Amino acid sequence: MAKKEVQPCPCGGAAYERCCGRFIDRGEIPGTAEQLMRSRYTAYALRCASYLTATWHTSTRPAEPVTGDDGIKWLGLEVKKHVPAGDEATVEFVARYKTGGRAHRLHEVSRFVREDGKWFYVDGSFPERQQ
Numbered sequence: 536m537a538k539k540e541v542q543p544c545p546c547g548g549a550a551y552e553r554c555c556g557r558f559i560d561r562g563e564i565p566g567t568a569e570q571l572m573r574s575r576y577t578a579y580a581l582r583c584a585s586y587l588t589a590t591w592h593t594s595t596r597p598a599e600p601v602t603g604d605d606g607i608k609w610l611g612l613e614v615k616k617h618v619p620a621g622d623e624a625t626v627e628f629v630a631r632y633k634t635g636g637r638a639h640r641l642h643e644v645s646r647f648v649r650e651d652g653k654w655f656y657v658d659g660s661f662p663e664r665q666q
């Protein structure tokens with residue numbers, strides 16, 4: 536990835552290096568749950584399992600995050616709502632992806648907690664499936 540400084544960030548933000556890359560590659564700490572959420576989307580897009588593990592709360596973290604060769608191509612992210620409330624936050628988003636030649640959208644409300652100054656992903660709910 537020699538040219539990554541001029542690549543747009545998969546999350547739709549600025550250049551990767553200045554957007555999610557500083558969290559994923561350089562270990563900077565996201566200041567908000569939305570920044571963490573964006574960087575986790577980018578980690579999925581880049582198949583960066585170690586970053587997903589590191590930012591997943593220990594209470595809900597799977598043994599191995601699913602980022603392997605699953606045939607999913609992530610197409611874009613739209614953050615709908617970010618609701619911070621002290622050391623907890625929710626981020627509602629729509630992520631578009633393609634698998635098996637078909638386009639899909641994932642509409643999720645993710646829950647985050649902050650411990651020792653670091654945000655962690657806890658779990659998510661799916662508003663459209665509950666209706």
Ligand SMILES: [Zn+2]
Binds near residue numbers: 577
């Ligand atoms: Zn980004």
